[in-house]
Amino acid sequence: xxxxxxxQMDEILGAVVIKVDLTTLEQQWRGRQEEVVVTDPEGVIFxxxxxxxxxxxLYPLSESDQERIDKSRRYSGASVExxxxxxxxxxxxxxxxxxxxxxxGMDHLSGDEAYLVQQVQMPEAGWRVHLMTPLQQVQRRVxxxxxxxxxxxxxxxxxxxxxxxxxxxxxxxxxxEAQANLSLREARDRLEQRVEExxxxxxxxxxxxxxMELALRQTxxxxxxxAKLAMLGQMSASISHEINQPLAAIRSYTDNAKQFLQQxxxxxxxWNLDQIGELIDSMTQISxxxxxxxxxxxxxxxxxxxxxxxEASKRILLPRLSRTGTEVRVQSLRDDIEVMADPVRLEQxxxxxxxxxxxxxxxxxxxxxxIGIESKNEQLRLTIHDNGPGISEEHLxxxxxxxxxxxxxxxxxxxxxxxxxxxxxxxxxxARNSEQGGALFSLQLPLADRV
Numbered sequence: 526x527x528x529x530x531x532x533q534m535d536e537i538l539g540a541v542v543i544k545v546d547l548t549t550l551e552q553q554w555r556g557r558q559e560e561v562v563v564t565d566p567e568g569v570i571f572x573x574x575x576x577x578x579x580x581x582x583l584y585p586l587s588e589s590d591q592e593r594i595d596k597s598r599r600y601s602g603a604s605v606e607x608x609x610x611x612x613x614x615x616x617x618x619x620x621x622x623x624x625x626x627x628x629x630g631m632d633h634l635s636g637d638e639a640y641l642v643q644q645v646q647m648p649e650a651g652w653r654v655h656l657m658t659p660l661q662q663v664q665r666r667v668x669x670x671x672x673x674x675x676x677x678x679x680x681x682x683x684x685x686x687x688x689x690x691x692x693x694x695x696x697x698x699x700x701x702e703a704q705a706n707l708s709l710r711e712a713r714d715r716l717e718q719r720v721e722e723x724x725x726x727x728x729x730x731x732x733x734x735x736x737m738e739l740a741l742r743q744t745x746x747x748x749x750x751x752a753k754l755a756m757l758g759q760m761s762a763s764i765s766h767e768i769n770q771p772l773a774a775i776r777s778y779t780d781n782a783k784q785f786l787q788q789x790x791x792x793x794x795x796w797n798l799d800q801i802g803e804l805i806d807s808m809t810q811i812s813x814x815x816x817x818x819x820x821x822x823x824x825x826x827x828x829x830x831x832x833x834x835x836e837a838s839k840r841i842l843l844p845r846l847s848r849t850g851t852e853v854r855v856q857s858l859r860d861d862i863e864v865m866a867d868p869v870r871l872e873q874x875x876x877x878x879x880x881x882x883x884x885x886x887x888x889x890x891x892x893x894x895x896i897g898i899e900s901k902n903e904q905l906r907l908t909i910h911d912n913g914p915g916i917s918e919e920h921l922x923x924x925x926x927x928x929x930x931x932x933x934x935x936x937x938x939x940x941x942x943x944x945x946x947x948x949x950x951x952x953x954x955x956a957r958n959s960e961q962g963g964a965l966f967s968l969q970l971p972l973a974d975r976v
Contacts, residue, residue: 947970
């Protein structure tokens with residue numbers, strides 16, 4: 526509670542004293558970030574949110590002001606001392622910066638306190654209301670304001686740049702589309718020209734490739750034919766032996782027939798002539814089979830009797846088989862089995878495989894070649910197994926390579942040509958060693974009645 530004259534009339538009518546309790550008002554103002562101060566006409570603080578500022582002045586008091594305050598007893602004899610104002614700077618109008626230092630009775634303060642002071646006059650009562658905002662709070666608010674302003678300015682700048690960029694990109698897109706269309710037309714014209722040029726080149730390349738394929742096919746056919754003739758050459762000694770024996774027998778039967786004719790032994794003459802005819806038939810069969818084997822074919826596939834091909838191969842090799850004492854065993858062969866193949870070339874492959882088996886069994890006491898037949902999944906599998914020493918692992922990897930041979934007199938083309946012949950007929954030819962010993966060649970061809 527303190528006393529305060531409502532009007533300054535103590536010099537005229539005496540002092541009219543009113544007691545006012547402002548505790549409730551101060552409590553309502555507390556908790557704000559700013560300090561609220563109300564001063565009387567002499568600048569003495571009588572309402573404040575800082576209790577330690579109460580009854581202090583914002584300015585040093587003159588002796589007359591101090592005397593008048595004491596005489597009015599408005600502050601119940603309290604000693605009015607000024608705040609420790611270190612610095613005061615007027616900004617504009619009723620705004621100023623004020624720095625307060627520690628004072629007696631406020632030793633808990635650790636340093637100066639800076640405030641932005643804004644004041645409002647209350648002319649009816651002669652009071653002044655001061656709103657003192659800590660400078661740090663002002664700086665934070667100014668910082669936030671600057672940040673918001675900067676952000677807004679940046680947004681506006683970015684928006685302007687975006688619109689400018691968008692307009693530039695629109696112009697560039699229009700220009701790019703025009704250039705792209707022009708480039709596209711030029712590229713299309715160049716492409717059409719290159720396609721025409723490339724078409725001419727491709728036609729020439731295709732024609733050259735056809736010529737090369739034709740020459741390759743002719744060379745391959747000639748090589749196959751040469752291999753057959755070379756095989757016939759290798760068998761010439763055995764064939765000569767098989768022909769010379771019948772010729773010598775014919776000579777003997779002829780001499781006998783002459784003698785029997787002089788003796789009028791007609792029955793014996795007829796018997797000798799029959800023997801001569803049988804020998805001539807045997808020789809004719811051998812020569813005709815060799816002639817058939819040596820002829821060229823067109824390589825076209827057709828249904829071929831596997832039984833006939835195997836029998837023809839055996840007849841061609843009969844002289845060698847007889848001379849070496851080699852037995853050919855054919856297992857489970859039916860007369861009606863047919864494969865899609867060129868019978869002459871298939872016969873050449875079998876002659877080559879069986880002939881190779883005969884060659885590797887030269888040192889064997891017992892010699893045999895087993896031919897097995899098995900049909901599965903529309904394919905016929907023909908195996909040729911011998912009881913020779915087999916194929917070494919080193920040679921097994923290269924056995925179908927051209928010009929690879931382990932014989933001193935061989936060219937190394939037989940197996941390579943045989944594999945090519947089988948592949949050209951839609952089949953496969955592979956080699957491995959049998960678990961029972963000896964080499965085993967596996968030949969696979971499509972069945973004729975399933976094609």
